[in-house]
Amino acid sequence: MTAPTPDDLRAASQIVVFSGLNPREVQTLLAQATVIDLEPGQSLFRQGDAAAAFFIVITGWVKLYRITPAGDEAVLHVLTKGESFAEAVAFVGGRYPATASAATDARVVMIPAHHVINCVREMPDIAIAMIASTSQHLHRLVQRVEQLSAQSGLQRVAEFLAGLCPNMDGSCTISLPYDKTLIAGRLGLKPESLSRVFAKLRSVGVDVRASDVVVSEVAQLRSLVASDRIRARGSSNGRHGVPC
Amino acid sequence: MTAPTPDDLRAASQIVVFSGLNPREVQTLLAQATVIDLEPGQSLFRQGDAAAAFFIVITGWVKLYRITPAGDEAVLHVLTKGESFAEAVAFVGGRYPATASAATDARVVMIPAHHVINCVREMPDIAIAMIASTSQHLHRLVQRVEQLSAQSGLQRVAEFLAGLCPNMDGSCTISLPYDKTLIAGRLGLKPESLSRVFAKLRSVGVDVRASDVVVSEVAQLRSLVASDRIRARGSSNGRHGVPC
């Protein structure tokens, strides 16, 4: 835990939470920021801890997850450069509802809750910025609930990959942002199942080799999100005789 | 859509979003409130609509849900008396991420977004109240993601029922707050599956008859949330005999 470098400050000041704030406000907020370097697996806070700060990821990946009463892990979100988290809880001084830990080497900026609260008195815009960013988190979770309760694993994987593709159609090559075990968790699947889904996707021109993915037809991938069904093809005899 | 009665105002002023605000602030906020009476199925807004207001439920039940690309419905939340929703989106002027419609006859208070924003300029505390309440919504969704991605249907039903029981142990009689189809949706199950889960629960002393539920041992119900396994019909013999 050290003082932030100018680079850190520059990175932090450009993130979404702060859009809408003027430079002076941002600077004031960041005045009390500190930087934390994390190794994979190291955690920032655990679910149930009193919320004492909120965070901004500078580099690397940070995983937010919960441990269920039965001991399983449910991944809520995996964040990277430019994303912030725990703004709202820090603000209201509750308890973190989840655990945050580094999925890779990571560098995060930490802003103490008490400081944010002090700042708000003089600059109400800060509160508005926090609401905006919390609203986005809400939206993301809403989408996650939708995915989990009404989409198949294949659809979730397709949506995830499609989200990584820069273009809407044509072909592209992307690389998986973090390891497959974590991707599986992020999508509510077991690693084995993720692996099998990748295998299935090969038949629609999605080729996963280690962490490199070649999508030969992005539009087709996207269409899976809504429809799911993959028609058998390629391998000689699809004994299923798939209909039109 | 009419002006709120004194009763409405009284009900609205006691809700969670407003705790932390002083009476004058609450009154100012409510100055522009209107009341809407809904019949079952009628909707307040649809996902994608521009967010123009936020809402407080006075009576009845309101369902928040999304329609997936594939056309299925994913229930996000079912709210009742004293609960508010859409604060954050209204505040930042985005689009509603979900549809809200009445599950029963319902009466809700609507507060226009522009008015909230005006109020905030003079009373920053309002922004803080909004963050607090949004933070709770976040927390709830986090729990939902956890449930969906790491709990069995039986565990979710047990947790739901346990949440309705006023006492932590002993026995109690409760009544289901809304129809079973909606409960099923709320728990990410099909009605048929919910029905079967109820049947299973009968073997641990949970008796569901129409919308009346008799729980003979609340503690046992709660224990299911973490463990799931139901041992065959030993009704009153609460011994933890290890199954083979």
Added chain:
DNA sequence: TCGGGCAATTGATCTAGGTCAAATCGTTTT
């Protein structure tokens, strides 16, 4: 009281994913 209509249960399958276990493969350590 009768019958339509819908919520709810129940039975009979089907299947996506989970579980368990073994085989690969790429890295890292010694």
Added chain:
DNA sequence: AAAACGATTTGACCTAGATCAATTGCCCGA
């Protein structure tokens, strides 16, 4: 380079829950 490790894949299985279909029960209007 050999050994060791972890991450990924694959195969064989099994279970929770979905699906489809048939009843049953209940409320409501004529």
